[in-house]
Structure formats: C-alpha cells, structure tokens
Amino acid sequence: xxxxxxxIHPIDPKRDVSRKFPFLGRVLNESQIDFLSTFFPPLxxxxxxxxxxxxxxxxxxxWFIACPYTPKRMLELPEQTVYRKIIQTGRLAEKxxxxxxxxxxxxxxxxxxxxxxxxELDVPVTTGDSYTVMVAVDSIREAAYVxxxxxxxxxxxxxxxxxxxxxxxxxxxxxxxxxxxxxxxRQDKLEELRDRLKLQSSCELIISTKMDVLKEAQLILTxxxxxxxxxRPEHLQPxxxxxxxxxxxxxxxxxxxxxxDILVIDGGMVDVPGPVDFHFNFGFPAxxxxxxxxxxxxxxxxxxxxxxxxxxxxxxxxVEEINRIAxxxxxxxxxxxxxxxxxxxxxxxxxxxxAKNARLPYIAHM
Ligand SMILES: NC(=O)c1ccc[n+]([C@@H]2O[C@H](COP(=O)([O-])OP(=O)(O)OC[C@H]3O[C@@H](n4cnc5c(N)ncnc54)[C@H](OP(=O)(O)O)[C@@H]3O)[C@@H](O)[C@H]2O)c1
Numbered sequence: 491x492x493x494x495x496x497x498i499h500p501i502d503p504k505r506d507v508s509r510k511f512p513f514l515g516r517v518l519n520e521s522q523i524d525f526l527s528t529f530f531p532p533l534x535x536x537x538x539x540x541x542x543x544x545x546x547x548x549x550x551x552x553w554f555i556a557c558p559y560t561p562k563r564m565l566e567l568p569e570q571t572v573y574r575k576i577i578q579t580g581r582l583a584e585k586x587x588x589x590x591x592x593x594x595x596x597x598x599x600x601x602x603x604x605x606x607x608x609x610e611l612d613v614p615v616t617t618g619d620s621y622t623v624m625v626a627v628d629s630i631r632e633a634a635y636v637x638x639x640x641x642x643x644x645x646x647x648x649x650x651x652x653x654x655x656x657x658x659x660x661x662x663x664x665x666x667x668x669x670x671x672x673x674x675x676r677q678d679k680l681e682e683l684r685d686r687l688k689l690q691s692s693c694e695l696i697i698s699t700k701m702d703v704l705k706e707a708q709l710i711l712t713x714x715x716x717x718x719x720x721x722r723p724e725h726l727q728p729x730x731x732x733x734x735x736x737x738x739x740x741x742x743x744x745x746x747x748x749x750x751d752i753l754v755i756d757g758g759m760v761d762v763p764g765p766v767d768f769h770f771n772f773g774f775p776a777x778x779x780x781x782x783x784x785x786x787x788x789x790x791x792x793x794x795x796x797x798x799x800x801x802x803x804x805x806x807x808x809v810e811e812i813n814r815i816a817x818x819x820x821x822x823x824x825x826x827x828x829x830x831x832x833x834x835x836x837x838x839x840x841x842x843x844x845a846k847n848a849r850l851p852y853i854a855h856m
Contacts, residue, residue, distance in 0.1 A: 542764030544820030592786030618782025650714030729845030763820030
C-alpha cells in the first residue's frame with residue numbers, strides 16, 4: 491500500500507498540546523509550552539487510514555508526525571535550528587516508510603519554504619501550498635456567490651500579497667475582479683508584484699502597506715505569516731467576505747464577536763475521499779482536511795512521489811495541475827466554516843440582513 495506522512499505542529503500551544511497530552515495541556519501555561527517545545531523530540535501522532543481514490547479505488551495510508559515547535563518558536567530560533575528539527579521530524583517519516591512528506595502550516599513557511607529540508611531528506615517533500623492557493627480562491631469565489639457579490643465588478647484585496655501563497659492568489663483573483671488591492675509590508679515587493687500582474691491582467695491594481703484600505707474591499711483573502719491577528723473589526727465594510735487562510739489566523743476573534751455583518755470563512759478546508767480516520771483530532775469535523783494535507787494525499791493517490799511544491803515561487807501551472815489531480819481522486823471544497831464552526835445557510839442570511847441594515851445609515855446620509 492502506498493504511503494504518506496504529514497508534519498503538524500502546535501499553533502495554539504495549550505489547546506494543541508492538550509489534544510495529544512491532556513495532562514500537560516492542563517498543567518503547563520503557554521510560555522512554559524513555548525519554552526519546553528525547544529527541547530522536545532519529534533513526535534509520532536497517529537496513523538491515517540481509509541483514504542480511497544474515487545477514480546481508481548486505490549487506498550493509501552499515512553501518518554501524522556509532529557514537529558514540537560510553535561510558530562513563535564520557529565520565528566525566534568535561528569533558521570538552521572528550526573530546519574534541523576523539521577529534518578529530524580522528516581527522518582521519522584522515512585523510518586515509518588512514507589513515500590511522500592507534507593509540510594504543515596509554519597514548517598512550510600520557514601526560510602526557503604521546504605527547499606533545504608527536501609535537499610536533506612530522501613523522502614520527496616511538498617509544502618501543499620499549490621492546492622492551498624486553489625482552495626482559497628475557490629472558497630472566496632463560492633462565498634461571493636452566496637453573498638450576492640458579482641465577481642466581475644467586485645473590489646477584492648489580498649493581505650500578505652507578496653508571500654508565497656498570496657502572490658498566486660492575487661494572480662488568480664486579478665482575472666476575476668474589477669479592482670484588486672495588494673496589501674503587504676514592503677513597498678518595493680508590492681511594486682514588483684503589481685508590475686508583473688499588470689502585464690497579464692486588465693484588473694485595476696492598487697498597492698498599499700496600510701490595512702485601512704480594506705474598507706474599500708468586498709472580498710478579502712488574507713494569508714500572512716504574522717503570529718498575531720492583523721485584520722480587525724474596524725478595517726471591514728458591512729457585507730464583506732473575509733477568507734482567512736493563515737495559520738495562526740490573521741482575522742481577530744473580535745470580528746466574529748462584534749461584526750455580525752461580515753462573513754469570515756476559514757480558507758483551505760476540503761472533503762477527503764473515502765472513509766478516512768485520522769485517529770487524531772486536529773480541530774476539523776470527520777472526513778475533512780486542510781488543503782495542504784490534501785495536496786500530499788492527492789500526490790500519493792496519483793503515485794507522484796516527487797518533490798512537488800517547494801520554495802517561495804509557486805506557479806499557476808502547478809496550482810492548476812494539483813487541482814486536476816485532487817478533483818480526479820475526489821477531493822471537494824468543503825462547506826464554509828468560521829473560527830472552527832460550521833457556517834449555516836441561516837447564518838449567511840443573517841449576515842446579509844445585518845449588512846443591509848448596517849449600510850442604511852450611510853445611504854440615509856447621502
Ligand atoms: N490553510 C492551509 O491549508 C495553509 C497551508 C499552507 C500555509 N498556510 C498558512 O499561510 C500563511 C502564509 O504562508 P506563506 O507560505 O505564503 O508565507 P510567506 O511566503 O512567508 O508569506 C507571508 C506574507 O505575510 C507577510 N507578513 C508577515 N508578517 C506580517 C505582519 N505582521 N503583517 C502583515 N503582513 C505580514 C509577509 O510579508 P513580508 O514579505 O514583508 O515578510 C509575506 O508577504 C501561513 O500562516 C501558513 O501557516 C495555510
């Protein structure tokens with residue numbers, strides 16, 4: 491049977507450590523977990539069974555393994571130290587017999603996005619970023635549809651637009667919408683991206699290093715590698731949709747608490763084909779996975795045991811190819827979720843209603 495492994499790591503230290511070690515999660519505080527994570531070895535988490543291709547009937551199995559570092563630790567420690575720990579975790583995948591290895595969340599963000607790690611390991615590696623792009627963009631298209639926002643005349647924004655995932659999301663969205671804000675921290679990188687996209691799209695492209703411009707956007711895709719939230723309630727216009735692909739999240743929990751006129755959706759969740767059992771609760775309902783996990787699994791189903799998405803320069807061709815492979819084997823965009831809860835049709839209706847009411851004072855003022 492063909493096999494894969496996927497590296498996960500704690501994102502919300504107390505919650506995630508509790509999922510594997512309930513006692514430690516209870517007695518240690520967040521900074522103790524952060525500190526201790528430096529000395530922890532890579533961990534075997536669980537066996538994944540039941541994934542079956544809808545196209546070929548092929549069944550595969552895999553493993554979750556964990557790199558113990560939190561995102562904060564990965565940013566604080568020297569890059570070489572972080573690489574070393576991820577490579578050690580990759581060696582565990584090799585011992586288990588994995589034929590391809592996926593890098594989850596921050597293990598794919600660090601340094602050169604998987605290139606050094608893949609060079610050190612014998613097992614082929616992928617970051618999962620190509621399929622993450624496709625699922626994020628498809629999610630925002632679907633959300634625009636349910637919120638009655640016509641894409642052709644819409645104003646959209648990509649936050650973290652100069653990042654590996656952000657750049658290709660911007661490239662795809664530029665073909666869909668009338669106006670696109672590219673938001674990032676560095677003016678020079680933003681200018682470079684705008685000039686490149688200008689050559690291939692007639693969409694109006696506006697760059698900014700300020701989050702205030704989000705007020706202009708109806709559709710927002712946010713995908714920074716910030717470890718704290720960057721999108722807050724005061725940045726958003728009534729009726730807008732925010733698709734949060736970042737882990738840790740970019741959207742402040744305050745948006746859900748005080749803005750009932752905004753639809754926030756978690757980017758990157760898909761249905762996995764076959765009666766999958768992950769034997770580990772990573773916060774999703776049964777049968778669903780992150781798009782980056784799905785890329786690793788789809789490659790294993792396809793028998794493509796090769797380095798696939800690596801580095802900070804993703805290509806549209808790879809995004810389209812992995813989309814075809816995933817679709818063929820039966821991966822599908824999942825229903826919407828927001829802050830780890832299902833979004834119901836009634837909730838979407840309520841957001842639309844609340845947005846209409848929130849807009850009324852502005853209209854009356856005109
Ligand atoms: N949901 C999923 O399935 C999935 C899959 C893979 C990755 N991810 C997540 O996606 C995110 C981005 O990954 P990536 O590989 O594209 O990372 P990346 O290449 O490092 O890009 C991150 C972008 O975020 C910007 N940024 C960093 N800190 C910021 C801050 N404090 N405020 C504003 N912008 C900031 C960076 O700007 P500079 O250029 O100025 O540094 C860069 O443009 C991560 O959170 C990762 O965990 C999710």
